[in-house]
Amino acid sequence: MPLPIRPAGPADIPACIDLRGRTRENAISASRLAELGITEASWSGQVRDGVLPGVIAMAGDRMAGYCFGDAGSGEIVVLALLPEFEGQGLGRALLARMVDQLRGLGHQRLFLGCSDNPAHRSHGFYRRLGWRPTGERDGYGDEVLVLLPD
Structure with missing residues (x-):
């Protein structure tokens, strides 16, 4: 049975920060996020x-994953899952909800x-879902992928 997905609120941000440090690939600790200017106060303020x-x-009372996007630019800012929820379609479902919202x-x-x-x-996840390279790099050196309307 799929996990319930709901809108994120400011009170969810501490759990989001914790989860971000526990992802399988590209885990970022709370202290590193703070160095990048991403704190509980800044993130929850942007959500609010x-x-x-x-x-x-949510898997019961535990956050299993999340996805956030930038309302102004259309950027998918972050998609993160706990490792035990990978490979079950949850990342795809979270991303689809955020794509629909943007x-x-x-x-x-x-x-x-x-x-x-x-x-x-x-790398393969986004490409299988139709995201395509633009030839650009973002401020972190990552490849920029784009999703255009069908």
């Missing part, structure tokens, strides 16, 4: 203000930064 909408999946805000061109290393799970 509608700048950074998100969706989360499309509902009027974005036709959606984009994200992704590793260009084929050994990383994200």
Whole structure:
């Protein structure tokens, strides 16, 4: 049975930060996020203000994964899952909900930064879902992928 997905709220951000440090690939600790300017206060403020909408999946009282997007630009900012929930369609479901939400805000061109290393799970994941390389790099050195309307 699929896990329930609901909109993220400011109170969810501490669990999001914790989960981000426990992902299989590309885990980022709370201290490293803070160095990048991503804190509980900044992230929850962006969620509260509608700048950074998100969706989360819960397995009982435990967060299993989430996806957040930038309401202004159409960027998928982060998709993160606990390792035990990988390979079950949860990442695809979270991403689809965020894509629908950003499309509902009027974005036709959606984009994200992704590793260009084929050994990383994200490399094949996004490409199988129709995301295509643009030839650009983001500020973190990741390859920029785009999803255009069908």
